Structure formats: C-alpha cells, structure tokens
Amino acid sequence: MSGAATLKTELPLDQILRGECVETMRSLPSGSVDCIFADPPYNLQLKGELRRPDDSVVDGVDDDWDKFSDLAAYDRFTREWLSEARRLLHKDGTIWVIGSYHNIFRLGAILQDLGFWILNDIVWRKSNPMPNFRGRRFTNAHETMIWAARDQSSRYRFNYQAMKALNDDVQMRSDWYLPLCTGNERLRNEHGLKLHPTQKPESLLHRVLLASTAENDVVLDPFSGTGTTAAMAKRLRRHFVGIERHPDYAEAAIARVNAETPIAADAVATTPMKREAPRVPFGSLVERNFIMPGTILCDKSKRVFATVSPDGTLISGAKRGSIHKLGALLTNAPSCNGWTFWHFERDGNWLPLDTLRGESLAADSNAPITADQIAAQ
Amino acid sequence: MSGAATLKTELPLDQILRGECVETMRSLPSGSVDCIFADPPYNLQLKGELRRPDDSVVDGVDDDWDKFSDLAAYDRFTREWLSEARRLLHKDGTIWVIGSYHNIFRLGAILQDLGFWILNDIVWRKSNPMPNFRGRRFTNAHETMIWAARDQSSRYRFNYQAMKALNDDVQMRSDWYLPLCTGNERLRNEHGLKLHPTQKPESLLHRVLLASTAENDVVLDPFSGTGTTAAMAKRLRRHFVGIERHPDYAEAAIARVNAETPIAADAVATTPMKREAPRVPFGSLVERNFIMPGTILCDKSKRVFATVSPDGTLISGAKRGSIHKLGALLTNAPSCNGWTFWHFERDGNWLPLDTLRGESLAADSNAPITADQIAAQ
DNA sequence: GATCGAGATGAATCAGGCA
DNA sequence: TTGCCTGATTCATCTCGAT
Numbered sequence: 001m002s003g004a005a006t007l008k009t010e011l012p013l014d015q016i017l018r019g020e021c022v023e024t025m026r027s028l029p030s031g032s033v034d035c036i037f038a039d040p041p042y043n044l045q046l047k048g049e050l051r052r053p054d055d056s057v058v059d060g061v062d063d064d065w066d067k068f069s070d071l072a073a074y075d076r077f078t079r080e081w082l083s084e085a086r087r088l089l090h091k092d093g094t095i096w097v098i099g100s101y102h103n104i105f106r107l108g109a110i111l112q113d114l115g116f117w118i119l120n121d122i123v124w125r126k127s128n129p130m131p132n133f134r135g136r137r138f139t140n141a142h143e144t145m146i147w148a149a150r151d152q153s154s155r156y157r158f159n160y161q162a163m164k165a166l167n168d169d170v171q172m173r174s175d176w177y178l179p180l181c182t183g184n185e186r187l188r189n190e191h192g193l194k195l196h197p198t199q200k201p202e203s204l205l206h207r208v209l210l211a212s213t214a215e216n217d218v219v220l221d222p223f224s225g226t227g228t229t230a231a232m233a234k235r236l237r238r239h240f241v242g243i244e245r246h247p248d249y250a251e252a253a254i255a256r257v258n259a260e261t262p263i264a265a266d267a268v269a270t271t272p273m274k275r276e277a278p279r280v281p282f283g284s285l286v287e288r289n290f291i292m293p294g295t296i297l298c299d300k301s302k303r304v305f306a307t308v309s310p311d312g313t314l315i316s317g318a319k320r321g322s323i324h325k326l327g328a329l330l331t332n333a334p335s336c337n338g339w340t341f342w343h344f345e346r347d348g349n350w351l352p353l354d355t356l357r358g359e360s361l362a363a364d365s366n367a368p369i370t371a372d373q374i375a376a377q
Numbered sequence: 378m379s380g381a382a383t384l385k386t387e388l389p390l391d392q393i394l395r396g397e398c399v400e401t402m403r404s405l406p407s408g409s410v411d412c413i414f415a416d417p418p419y420n421l422q423l424k425g426e427l428r429r430p431d432d433s434v435v436d437g438v439d440d441d442w443d444k445f446s447d448l449a450a451y452d453r454f455t456r457e458w459l460s461e462a463r464r465l466l467h468k469d470g471t472i473w474v475i476g477s478y479h480n481i482f483r484l485g486a487i488l489q490d491l492g493f494w495i496l497n498d499i500v501w502r503k504s505n506p507m508p509n510f511r512g513r514r515f516t517n518a519h520e521t522m523i524w525a526a527r528d529q530s531s532r533y534r535f536n537y538q539a540m541k542a543l544n545d546d547v548q549m550r551s552d553w554y555l556p557l558c559t560g561n562e563r564l565r566n567e568h569g570l571k572l573h574p575t576q577k578p579e580s581l582l583h584r585v586l587l588a589s590t591a592e593n594d595v596v597l598d599p600f601s602g603t604g605t606t607a608a609m610a611k612r613l614r615r616h617f618v619g620i621e622r623h624p625d626y627a628e629a630a631i632a633r634v635n636a637e638t639p640i641a642a643d644a645v646a647t648t649p650m651k652r653e654a655p656r657v658p659f660g661s662l663v664e665r666n667f668i669m670p671g672t673i674l675c676d677k678s679k680r681v682f683a684t685v686s687p688d689g690t691l692i693s694g695a696k697r698g699s700i701h702k703l704g705a706l707l708t709n710a711p712s713c714n715g716w717t718f719w720h721f722e723r724d725g726n727w728l729p730l731d732t733l734r735g736e737s738l739a740a741d742s743n744a745p746i747t748a749d750q751i752a753a754q
Numbered sequence: 755g756a757t758c759g760a761g762a763t764g765a766a767t768c769a770g771g772c773a
Numbered sequence: 774t775t776g777c778c779t780g781a782t783t784c785a786t787c788t789c790g791a792t
Binding site for chain 3: 050058066101180
Binding site: 111119121123129131132136139173175282284307312320364 | 485540
C-alpha cells in the first residue's frame with residue numbers, strides 16, 4: 001500500500017503506510033485525526049566514537065535519517081511536517097512530540113510559531129539511562145515530550161481521572177519515571193541486534209494514549225518506526241495510522257501490530273504505577289541548608305571528628321569521603337551506616353544525622369500549599 | 378550605584394547594580410565573567426514583567442495577531458540580552474537559563490542560534506508543586522534549566538567529583554528533586570506577603586554554582602531579583618555581579634547579601650577532580666624507589682605481564698613502552714590508563730599502580746595517607 | 755531448578771596539555 | 774594549528790552460561 005496513492009477523501013485506518021512523512025500526510029484529509037504522536041529525528045551531532053571505561057564502543061545513532069546539514073535545514077523540515085500535522089488534526093485534537101535537548105527547543109518554538117497551544121511539557125525520566133562515560137556532564141537521564149492542542153481554543157481531551165487512578169489517586173505530575181525499552185520488548189533482527197536505534201517503551205505510549213484519547217479515536221504517528229504507537233493504539237482499542245519510509249521498519253511494525261490483541265472492551269481498568277521510594281543523599285541536606293558546610297560532626301563516643309563540605313563529603317585530617325566511607329575508614333570497619341554513626345549538635349544535644357533525614361522527608365510531604373506556590377507557577 | 382555609570386574597563390565585583398538588564402550589561406567588559414545564571418521574565422500574561430526593548434509594556438491580549446506580536450517581541454528581547462551575555466562570558470564560561478514551557482523553547486532555540494553550545498538540559502522537579510486545580514492538565518511539577526558553554530570549543534568547568542559526592546557517589550543526573558522556596562527562606566514585605574513572585578530556592582543555586590564554578594570565580598545574574606544567586610555565590614566564596622531594575626528587589630537583595638556569611642575558607646573545598654591533581658610520571662616512582670626495576674606487573678585478570686625498566690618503561694617480550702602505551706598495545710585498545718590497568722604484588726595482594734601514585738603524593742605533602750583512603754576516593 | 759557472576763547495552767552533541 | 778602523549782571515566786538492567 002502507499003500513502004501517496006490514497007485519495008485525500010478517505011483516511012486509511014489501522015494501517016502502516018509506507019512512504020515519506022510529509023508527502024504521505026499531504027494525501028490525507030484535513031481534520032481527520034484526533035491525536036498525533038511524533039518521534040522525529042533528533043538531529044544528534046556525534047563527532048567520533050564513544051567508548052565506555054572498559055573500552056567497548058557505544059553503538060550510537062549514526063543513521064542517515066538523522067543527518068541534517070545545519071539547524072536551518074532541521075527547522076525547515078520541522079516546520080513542514082508540523083504544518084501538515086496541524087492540518088490533519090481535528091480542531092479539538094492534540095499532538096505529542098518527543099525529543100532531547102538537541103532538538104526539543106526547535107520543536108517547541110516552531111509549535112508555538114505555528115499556532116499550537118502548549119498544554120504541558122512532560123519529562124520522561126529514565127530509570128536506567130546510559131551513564132556519562134567521560135564525566136564531563138550530568139548524566140543525560142531524561143527526554144522531553146511536548147503536549148499541545150491544535151489551537152488555544154481547542155476543547156481537548158484529558159482523561160484526568162484515569163491519570164489520577166494510574167498514580168495512586170494523586171494527580172499525575174509532569175515528570176514520568178519509566179524504564180527504557182529493553183529485553184523482550186525490544187525488536188531485534190536476525191543477528192539479535194536491535195532493529196531500530198530508538199524504539200520507545202510501550203509504557204510511555206500506553207500512558208500518552210490513555211491520557212489524551214478516547215476509545216475509537218484516530219491516532220497518527222508520522223514517524224512510526226517499529227510501530228509502538230500503532231501497537232499500543234490497537235491494544236487500547238484506538239484506531240491508528242502509521243507512516244514509515246524505511247521498508248524494514250514498516251514490515252516489522254505490521255507484523256508487530258498483527259500480533260497485538262486488543263484488551264477486552266470492558267477492561268479499561270488501569271494498573272497503578274509503582275511509586276518511587278524517596279531516597280535522600282546526604283549532600284541534598286547540605287544544599288537545602290538542613291546542615292551547614294563547616295559543621296563539626298562526631299561519633300557517639302566522641303572519639304572521631306569530621307567537618308561537612310559543601311558537596312556533602314566529610315573531611316577528617318587528610319581523609320575525605322562520604323558519611324559512610326569516612327565512618328568506616330576512621331573506625332577500621334569494613335562498612336558503616338553514616339546516618340546513625342555521625343552526630344551533630346543542636347541545643348546542646350548531639351543528635352544522629354538520621355534526625356535530619358527524617359526532618360527533610362517530613363518537610364517535603366507536609367508542606368502546605370501556599371499562595372507562594374501558586375505564584376511560583 | 379549604577380551599572381550605566383561604570384566604565385567598561387572595570388567589573389564592579391560583589392555588587393547588585395540597579396538598572397536595565399541590557400543597558401547595564403553593555404557597560405561591562407567583554408570576557409570578564411566565568412558563569413551566568415539567568416532567570417528571565419516569562420509570564421506573558423503578567424503585566425509589567427515583560428517589556429519590549431524600547432521599554433514599552435507588552436499587552437497580554439489574546440487574539441492571534443497580538444500573540445504573534447508577543448512572541449516576536451519576546452524573541453527580540455531574548456536575543457538582545459543573550460547576545461550581551463555571550464559577550465560578557467569568558468571563552469570557557471558557561472550560562473544557565475531557567476524557564477517553563479511558556480518560554481524555555483524560545484530561550485533554547487535562541488541560545489543555539491547565537492552559537493552557545495548546550496551541555497545539558499536540567500529538570501528541576503519540585504517536591505511540592507502547586508496542584509492543577511481545574512484538572513485539565515498534568516500537574517506542572519517541574520521547571521527546565523539549560524546549561525550551555527559559550528562555544529562548542531569552550532573548555533568549561535564541571536566539578537564532576539563534587540556532583541557525584543553530592544549524590545551518594547553516583548553520577549548526578551539531569552533530573553534534580555528540590556523543594557520550592559518557602560518558609561523562612563522566602564523574602565516577605567512588611568505585610569508578610571511574598572516580595573518576589575518567583576524567588577528561586579537557595580538549594581538550586583547551591584548546586585548550580587557548586588557544579589560549574591570554582592572558588593573566586595565571577596558569577597553574573599542579569600535578572601537578580603531577590604539576590605539568591607548573589608547570596609549563594611557569597612556563601613560559597615565566589616564573586617558575584619547582580620543586575621536588577623526594580624528598586625525594591627535590588628534593595629532587598631543588597632540587605633540579603635550583606636547578611637550572608639561566607640562559609641569558612643578551609644571548609645569550602647569540595648571533592649577534587651583527579652584531572653587537577655599534580656601529575657606524577659611513572660618513572661619518578663622508579664627513581665624514588667616506590668617500585669623496583671625488575672618488578673613484574675600484570676593486568677587484573679592476569680592475561681598479560683610486563684617488567685619494570687629503570688627508566689620507567691615496561692617490557693613485555695619484544696615490546697616496550699610507557700605504562701599507557703604498552704597496556705594499549707597488549708590489549709589492542711586505542712588507549713589505556715596504565716595507572717589502573719597494571720597491578721603489582723604486595724603482601725599477597727595485587728594492587729593497581731595508582732596506589733603507588735597516591736602514596737608518593739602523600740609522602741610529598743607529609744600527610745599520612747593509606748591505601749584505604751585512595752580506595753575511598 | 756535455583757543462584758551467582760560475567761558480559762552486554764542503552765537517542766551521547768563525552769579530554770586536555772604540551773611540543 | 775596539528776599531532777602526540779597522558780590518563781580519566783559507568784549505572785541499571787537483562788541475558789546467558791556455569792555452578
């Protein structure tokens with residue numbers, strides 16, 4: 001089948017159309033789509049090869065489809081497909097685009113320029129991102145999605161209660177914590193290698209579609225890839241239209257969608273997500289001024305002393321380390337729980353650091369909603 | 378004091394300059410600033426916050442023509458102050474900008490257009506965000522910061538080890554979990570109302586400055602507000618220059634900074650980067666008898682062996698070279714860190730050469746130091 | 755069959771000094 | 774500027790094979 005051959009009067013439902021993104025979109029009728037999910041090329045700028053500390057080579061994205069001559073070329077491409085996307089959207093429809101810092105600012109600015117109305121930016125926090133191997137930046141541990149309505153006046157769909165139910169009956173926030181697509185979910189070729197360099201996890205699309213579409217809605221993915229959007233749409237009983245120009249990807253996506261079974265019509269019940277256990281690094285207590293750099297700590301019997309550094313390490317003479325490591329070092333113990341080992345002085349009493357950890361967790365959860373916070377938005 | 382009155386030849390250190398952002402920046406000398414933190418105005422609906430370059434107030438009208446006009450005016454304003462910011466930055470300097478989905482995409486795209494090189498986008502996850510009262514969107518629970526170097530070729534500062542220490546000895550990620558500025562930290566006027574609508578938490582600036590500046594560096598904040606950047610710079614013993622047009626904010630910031638005490642000079646140090654440690658040639662360890670010529674070395678898995686020469690080279694069969702070169706040669710790797718690759722035997726244990734390097738440095742500084750401590754780093 | 759350890763891997767703008 | 778040498782650097786998760 002071919003998108004270009006399709007008459008503009010009819011939308012080919014529940015198919016992966018093989019063809020160029022913009023050209024194929026031009027063949028589809030205006031206002032016929034309820035929701036778009038788009039995972040466009042990121043325009044990554046990889047210079048050489050990157051090696052892990054064990055000297056193995058990182059298999060990065062170096063595909064031709066991700067190459068653009070410059071930012072202006074990327075902007076032209078983006079403006080073109082986003083314009084077509086807006087034409088295809090129903091007046092109350094919404095679009096999701098996903099990207100990293102390489103391209104998300106171009107995407108967001110052009111969305112605004114074209115008249116889309118941004119509803120949220122959503123942060124996909126990866127539970128298992130690739131580390132920064134050279135120690136030259138912060139670990140790039142998230143990607144950003146922008147959720148936007150076709151117009152400021154669009155009466156868009158947001159399934160508020162479903163999202164709240166998914167989040168232990170607390171409002172769903174703009175930061176989502178989900179793992180990468182790995183293991184059995186990842187499509188592989190005959191050599192066992194990943195078929196597509198950037199396959200998105202099903203959990204991400206599950207939440208996107210559950211939040212912003214209704215049963216039988218039409219969902220378009222103009223960069224369909226391995227068909228994650230289409231598969232999740234079928235599973236959740238939405239209609240889909242995928243566009244993919246690479247024959248291998250399109251073929252794999254069709255097989256994947258065919259193997260997918262829709263959930264029972266009466267089973268739209270959602271599984272609650274696992275909530276993250278709060279973790280408190282000692283350093284965050286220093287940052288948040290629960291304890292001042294320069295504070296003197298000691299053990300219960302006042303045999304060893306240490307000073308708090310601005311980065312949360314402790315210093316004792318020439319020795320430096322985390323609260324746990326330095327405690328172990330000074331007592332010649334194989335390990336040490338710094339939270340209970342080290343004490344600080346307050347009102348003449350020496351209290352364990354654990355006191356502060358408890359206080360910081362309480363401060364986070366008990367904070368009343370104030371006018372300040374409203375203004376801060 | 379006034380920025381406009383300052384000669385371009387001299388940077389007024391540790392002051393809050395009262396004046397217009399762009400105009401005041403124009404009076405400062407090029408390349409004189411190590412780091413910039415900028416929290417520009419972005420609430421397009423908030424009258425009086427956003428002004429055109431000619432100082433006329435931008436209306437918050439909602440029809441299409443005015444929306445476009447607002448975006449264009451915002452872009453012009455952004456391009457203007459970011460251009461000045463780039464001129465003021467040292468060639469190896471970095472800039473932080475913070476915003477929400479209303480303006481961060483404009484900021485990011487213009488940063489890229491001006492030649493800044495994005496290093497990370499950082500998500501500030503709020504522990505206590507304002508809920509979405511109408512239930513029409515996801516709770517807007519984060520803001521985005523962009524960290525960028527002046528040029529692609531900038532040799533920017535990133536205190537990797539300090540950030541790792543701050544996060545319980547695991548690489549710091551691009552998503553930060555910190556509370557809003559509330560309680561006693563929040564500056565208030567005589568009526569007990571918040572003095573500034575978007576006062577940033579000190580913990581945020583603490584981490585920003587700890588990550589990307591060194592002691593005595595110069596930090597500029599062109600939208601100084603209540604002086605959080607200046608106060609944290611003073612606390613962490615960095616120099617600051619603040620610019621603020623609103624007299625009430627400037628006055629409050631000056632009082633706040635004056636009340637701030639720097640942490641003790643000997644407590645400001647954070648976990649040092651190994652890159653900045655003094656360089657020890659392996660040959661000097663042989664000369665100084667930390668290791669004997671003829672000693673047998675091997676890799677961790679005991680697959681390759683070598684013998685130490687009196688000049689500090691290693692010999693393995695017919696091959697000879699530095700500890701790095703021979704390690705790379707024998708493993709067919711493009712490069713190799715000989716300090717961690719090669720091991721020597723002591724008391725039945727095989728220890729990395731790095732142990733000896735640590736012991737020689739300790740001997741030089743007369744501080745007793747143990748293999749344990751090196752391991753603890 | 756269960757457990758343990760080694761190995762593999764993921765949208766990545768990933769070095770710096772000196773001759 | 775180019776080229777060469779030194780040497781700093783990884784987290785969570787899954788698969789697979791050995792015990």
